[in-house]
Amino acid sequence: MPPTLGALLRTPSLRLRLLTGQDRTHRQVEWVAVSELADPTPYLAGGELVLTTGVRWVDRLPDLRAYVGRLAERDIAGIGFGAAVNFEHTPEELVAAAEEFGVALVEVHRLTPFMAVGKEVSRLLAQEEYEGLNRAFAAQRALTRAALTGAPAVVDRLARELGGWVLLLSPDGAVRHAAPGSAAARAPGLADELARLRGAGPRASVSVASEGDRVSVQPLATSGRARGFLAVGGVRVSGSDDRTLVNAAVSLLSLELERPSPGPAAGVRSAVLTALLDGALDPAHPGAADLRAVLPAEPVVVAVGAAVPDGQRPEGVLVAGHEGRTVVLAAAATDAAVFGEVLAGPVGVSAAIGYPDLAAARSQAERALAAATEEGSDLQRYDQLPGGLLGLLDTPAGVRLADDLLSPIDQQRAAPELLASLRAYLAASGRWDTAAERLGVHRHTLRYRMRRIRELLPGDLDDPDHRTELWIALRVREGRH
Template identity: 70%
Template sequence: MPPTLGALLRTPKLRLRLLTGQEGLHRRVEWVAVSELTDPTPYLAGGELVLTTGVGWVEDPRDLRDYVRRLAERDIAGLGFGADVVFDHTPDELRAAAEEFGVTLVEVAKETPFIAVGKEVSRLLAQEEYEGLTRAFAAQRELARAALRGAGAVVERLARELDGWVLLLEPDGSVRHAAPARAAEHARRSAAELPRLRGAGPRAGVSVISGDEHVALQSLAIGRRVRGFLAVGSRRGFGSHDRTLVNAAVSLLSLELERPTTEGGSGITPGVVAALFDGALDPAHAGAAALRRALPDEPVVVAAVQGPPPEGPFPDGVLITDAGDVPSADPATGTLLLASAENLDRLPEVFDELFDGGAGLSGPVSYAELAVARAQAERALAVSVDEGRGPVRSGDLPGGLLGLLETPAGARLADDLLAPLDRQRNAAELLASLRAYLAASGRWDAAAERLGVHRHTLRYRMKRIRELLPGDLDDPDHRTELWISLRVRQGRARP
């Protein structure tokens, strides 16, 4: 059940009574804000249910109209007035102002503490999040099962889960699969956006609104070559769980389109290998069982080589790709290799046989840690090139993991991750707020005190940060990456 005003009014224990704004009962309540300020709007983000007893109006109730007008302009969900506390009834001036500005006004019984309303909203939000996650996990499992039957089954399942239409387009914009079948009529309109995607890179996406319909288009690519496009349309728009589902479909379809059409070799295309190094493909994904069987056994090591990839054939158990196909790779790296740690002693022979120039080796890692291993290998490569010696192992370098912070690759990754905040006019304010929030482990009061601002101001800034950043701030891995990126910035600022 979503936390709407109507849902709160239907909760008997809260004893809420609607005074004005029947048409606003569908409004979603993002949070509950208790405030006795005569102007609480600087501390509101919009969508709150504001609760007050009217202490600030005792001396001059004539300000009630301006008070409600400011709240309406802030787009609050509703206003709750605590009766029989300061005023023996809800002031008529307040009711009139609420009707004038279209603000839903409810009366909170004296027996109902404001904190009870806040707890109920928190409970409904948690329940909605849990139900959404449960649906999303179930939908992702169904998508993975559909992938076993091919790209067409994935398209059909995605359309069913989103209650919309889905198109799988060829690189030239022609329709490969459509669900439902009549969705093919949207192909021409979607094709008009494809030039923008082609010019934006292999993992570009675009969202458009056409009439009352929301449309999202995403390039399908593992390496640098775009294999097709996914177009998704829905009249209800896309929530966070919908976007997660679309992203899962993009990964599955990209992998499906990368399947080799010829026999022989490992059965893994260069684009798939590049995606592994770039973190765009997770071998642990439910739909990647065949890929896991073809990959070297864990733990694995990554090697970064200065020279370009040689012509095959390559040694058994060693996967090689052009580093230029990996968008986040260090420009100084020419080739990336992946091998089981059991074959670590054989890699120097591979370098001598196939490559000229420097080389760097990571420590043994799992596939979930390939990004870290690649950074280790690139750092070792830099030392190998600078000192003009043979292959260098990252474990022999000083500094360990924290030493990666001082490399150009680490600085570039940090800049890429924080770029959405850097582009804002108040970038310094947002970055400082993010640093304080992470340093305080998400504790609002401690973070706000560190910044010297009100906690509601910090909540507003963090809401904006969540909107800008591509990852989920509730994900420990993403929070760790952000913290390390901020540490990289801090390190570069030191003399």
């Protein structure tokens, strides 16, 4: 949520003084617009704090009533006038017009640069966005934890996070769970909308007015079939954080309804593994203690293959369908027989890795699967593969290739820091915050180092082929030590 005008007025360093619009301090300031135009409205979207010094008013005072009227029609947050620049005081005509049109008028002290006001709004916007991301992460983490105990817990947690009511409905509209319990009375009023949704397909959703409330209804669909519906009311789901939370609940509930037999945790564990493989979850995040509780302990391996029909989900492993494969995440010490309970041969298994290298492990498992398919073996482990670039770890050729590729960085005095930054950046798939956190540095420090690396390396770091070569070269280096 953008900062309010009142928040800016309460910032001592800005030295702002409210002249009119005492009842308008609750207005949100979407942005700061500095303009000396006689009519800046074509360049405004609404919600701005318009700052001016009146430089064009010195020779002849314009029709300030018309000026303020146009800004009022654009629904700005307020006007800020820079005092003691071109006018000793804010013109009385401007004050009167602001009073007439109900526009907040703020006098900006002569020692306060307009840039300082803009920077403060930017700072407050960035702070709000950061806090919103933290709230969203905590809420999704709580939702994932709730899913481990079943669908009712997901519904209860979602209602608590949104501050409204939530219904989990069966395909025929019967109430499976309501939070709070009194919300079950809302179900009959949604019958017509559910009928329309059934005919519209599994991707459709609807927002309707029911009993004076705005209700959002979404199908819980997997494999092209609706297995139930989720209805949310009593709150306006408008912010991106709220929508993300509702979408997360829909995904978790859909997975659980698709696979009820292995137990309530199976669906969410599959969702967790999918999110890990896509880079959407970071187990290293300080707030991810609940996530780490459901993951195999490092080191881990990734296995890929075809799913066993109606196969069981052994304890201690995560299983998910991902990009046309069935993927298994397990502790490195897991017996090969466990993979046979989930995957039909041939099966490819990666080398033992940590969670930061999960993407690389998936690629290793795919290469091992290709080798197993070609050789007709039931299971092939990547670290037992002959040849390949990573198979050159202990050979002079592999070392020479890696040294040639990384030599521009090696020649720098800060080579250790640059190489560590490059590895963290590649391991995090280019996510600045994740990589900086693993290094223990500020993300701006990492950005500076990566900019330097881009200048040193001859290839394009945005080219997937070049990134892969760099990753392999770094792995070759690690094999030497």
